[in-house]
Amino acid sequence: MDDIARHVGLSRTTVSFVINGRTDVQISDKSRQRVWDAVKELGYRPNAGAQSLASKRTNLIGLITDITASPFGGGIIHGAQKAAWELGKLLLIVSSEGDSAMESAALEMLLGRRIEGVIFATQSHRLITLPDSASEVPTVLVHCFDQARAFPSVLPDEISGGYIGTRRLIEAGHRRVALINLDPGLPATVGRQIGYERALAEAGIPVDPRLIATGHATATGGFQCTAALLELEQAPTAIFCGTDRMAMGAYDAIKERGLRIPQDIGVVGYDNQEIIASFLRPPLTTVALPFDQMGAAAIGMLAALASGATGEQLILSGPLIERASA
Amino acid sequence: MDDIARHVGLSRTTVSFVINGRTDVQISDKSRQRVWDAVKELGYRPNAGAQSLASKRTNLIGLITDITASPFGGGIIHGAQKAAWELGKLLLIVSSEGDSAMESAALEMLLGRRIEGVIFATQSHRLITLPDSASEVPTVLVHCFDQARAFPSVLPDEISGGYIGTRRLIEAGHRRVALINLDPGLPATVGRQIGYERALAEAGIPVDPRLIATGHATATGGFQCTAALLELEQAPTAIFCGTDRMAMGAYDAIKERGLRIPQDIGVVGYDNQEIIASFLRPPLTTVALPFDQMGAAAIGMLAALASGATGEQLILSGPLIERASA
């Protein structure tokens, strides 16, 4: 920067003003132009670290997550990254492997880098315990929540998801709609069932407990539940699966019985895992989680927190992705 | 840091030495202890940015990639992250969306942060064009290469992959092994076919061109190719698919004809996409890409470059993941 200043015969101060495009200082257009020319000519590139040190703004945001290892929920990173970029912030992503000692260590090092905020994101909707140092910096939780629900968080609307999936099946003419839910007690499980029952109630269909199964979130889980449901005396004509993986298993069980999708049995999945949903035959209609928006929203909340806003809880609902199974 | 120094009645210098654990300076154990105690007590945390500014080492490595958006190849990030962490380096990950203007902008900003090296990683094995500024900093390419092959790179061993997949099928007793390859001309396509032919040659099986198909890397592509292959007069008894997605389609075509896997037809996939491979029925035996190692190797190469090594080209081969389809 000194070089630039010397080169154009101005002071460092002036150069700094020009480069930062400050409008509150009067600098002649001629000087401005000369500075920029020199910048080009000398190939000058401001040192962000030095800027941070002097200005006390690092423009760094931490993202601690267990997502990088898995194919799941990458949209969160994606959405956050994009939103951060637009705000001129850089995301420092650290994968915690879901290990809380690691999370703690990661946060320490990020605090050493003087991040202005931190996001904790998980690949499944669940409870986490935060490192103590989380209270030292604005914190937002994505797809997870802390015991005391003390931190602002961005969560998917499980109820709405359960509702729209079920309603889609009802609209297709089904009255006996089964729900293959995830393991009991999970936030997703609870919420989706509420949505499911709400949709049935709205259509005047009584809830039949025999049509509600729970299983592991795997193809095998889906296969077994579906097989059992199809054995029922009054078997369902539609099945709403808790995950696309389960739907994958459901397809097998259905095809094995020579039934066709969606003519004989309608199927709706959950998660919109492209890789499964769009390559299943027929392509799977499924409820998507709004991962991108969740990530972006987290950045937005952090920005809001920085300007004095108070932390809320944001519930985002995802759309139904129509393909061909319902 | 001044606070610490004052608190223990020593100079900043001494405190700095203690904190950096410098062994080339003699400092009494007593002083050391007192410094650490004060650090704890005052909750002091070194400012990494200031350290970088003074020491001219940022410990920052850039990773520009199109991977974050997709479920694919996340292992690269994972492996790189882990390796970097162990070296005390922080990975600055930016997703380029595969857009080269974006890549350029990302690199500019990373250079502003004074990264000590940069990694370009892609989700598919392909050619990329690097921003000009790439020459300003040590650069390593992962899963991709530049026109002039001027930059050191880490690539998967496509030949070995083609070889081990084919050999597995031959070892299972098959003599008519089909290859459903990816679109012609891709590095993966070419390499794998070489490996395929090598395995056949080794077993004394002549290459039958009718058994070599190419299609799009989708379930539909796999389905169509498989269907055509099974119509052949001398149909194959084993199929080696270019991707797990294609294998997914192959499964459908095979099952549709009432054939069983692996009893009637052996299938091997490529990619080891957990989500597909382990949930297909039967679980898919497939060739894995060594993404984790590739990411870690890239960090290793960057470290080597920093200590004066010259850039090579590293070819890493992945293992065959045995499940139940062959």
Next chain:
DNA sequence: TTGTAAGCGTTATCAT
């Protein structure tokens, strides 16, 4: 074994 002092590359506060 410890301390002094000069940077590192910026921004920010005042002057002029």
Next chain:
DNA sequence: ATGATAACGCTTACAA
């Protein structure tokens, strides 16, 4: 409209 000068929080010769 522009410039001096003092931070920012640390490292590192060089001295003592």
